[in-house]
Amino acid sequence: MKISIINGSQKTGESNTGHILEKLKVLLNQTYEINIFNCGLRQLTDEMLNKIISTDVIILVFPLFVHSLPSNTLKMLIELENTIKRQQKNDLIIYTIINNGFYEGKQNNIAFDIIKNWCDHTGVMFGGGIGQGAGEMISRTKHLPKDRDLFKALNCALQIMAENINTKKPMEIQYLSPNFPKFLWRLMAVRNWNNLAKNNGLSKKDILKRL
Numbered sequence: 001m002k003i004s005i006i007n008g009s010q011k012t013g014e015s016n017t018g019h020i021l022e023k024l025k026v027l028l029n030q031t032y033e034i035n036i037f038n039c040g041l042r043q044l045t046d047e048m049l050n051k052i053i054s055t056d057v058i059i060l061v062f063p064l065f066v067h068s069l070p071s072n073t074l075k076m077l078i079e080l081e082n083t084i085k086r087q088q089k090n091d092l093i094i095y096t097i098i099n100n101g102f103y104e105g106k107q108n109n110i111a112f113d114i115i116k117n118w119c120d121h122t123g124v125m126f127g128g129g130i131g132q133g134a135g136e137m138i139s140r141t142k143h144l145p146k147d148r149d150l151f152k153a154l155n156c157a158l159q160i161m162a163e164n165i166n167t168k169k170p171m172e173i174q175y176l177s178p179n180f181p182k183f184l185w186r187l188m189a190v191r192n193w194n195n196l197a198k199n200n201g202l203s204k205k206d207i208l209k210r211l
């Protein structure tokens, strides 16, 4: 089986999307041909788009931007749709993983609706996926030992995805939050924002100012 993974993160270095992608990669059957494309940093060429649609399964992984898709991912999907229609491809399935900054993974529901609509429009089967909240904690807690992993539910959902991919079977969308109390997550997030503001020459008051 051939699999295309598309990473929609715009970060040049480490990204939360990249971390999820790495977790999934090791769970996939290692005999499969897996190609990774990054649409966050530069536009995909026609050659890349053709290569993506020549595979059996597409996995799209991206961060939530303003309850929706990052503009680069949206643009890539429009180009992918044109390529699929030109080549009259009708046997593709797409699995989607979205991570967002707020605590609740449910925040990704609108972005999932957008992907579902794109599938209906393009003739690609919607394979379901995972909406993971508290995305910024993924890379920051990556060194925690396995028994203290805050993203055990994500690991289980990725395992389900990897198994469904073997038979190209759709999965339910799983909206997940970390295994960590929300009030502590909130405290840490506020401290993080205040530190970022300070490093950029702003005070706590400045970031609460209305424009």
Ligand SMILES: Cc1cc2nc3c(=O)[nH]c(=O)nc-3n(C[C@H](O)[C@H](O)[C@H](O)COP(=O)(O)O)c2cc1C
Pocket (backbone or CB within 6 Å): 009, 010, 011, 014, 015, 016, 017, 018, 062, 063, 064, 065, 066, 067, 068, 099, 100, 101, 102, 103, 107, 134, 135, 136
């Ligand atoms: C421009 C922008 C818009 C964002 N919009 C949302 C949002 O609407 N809801 C949310 O929960 N997180 C939002 N986030 C947070 C990201 O989804 C989150 O930090 C994610 O983990 C980033 O993943 P990455 O490291 O792969 O880029 C936004 C981040 C940016 C930069």
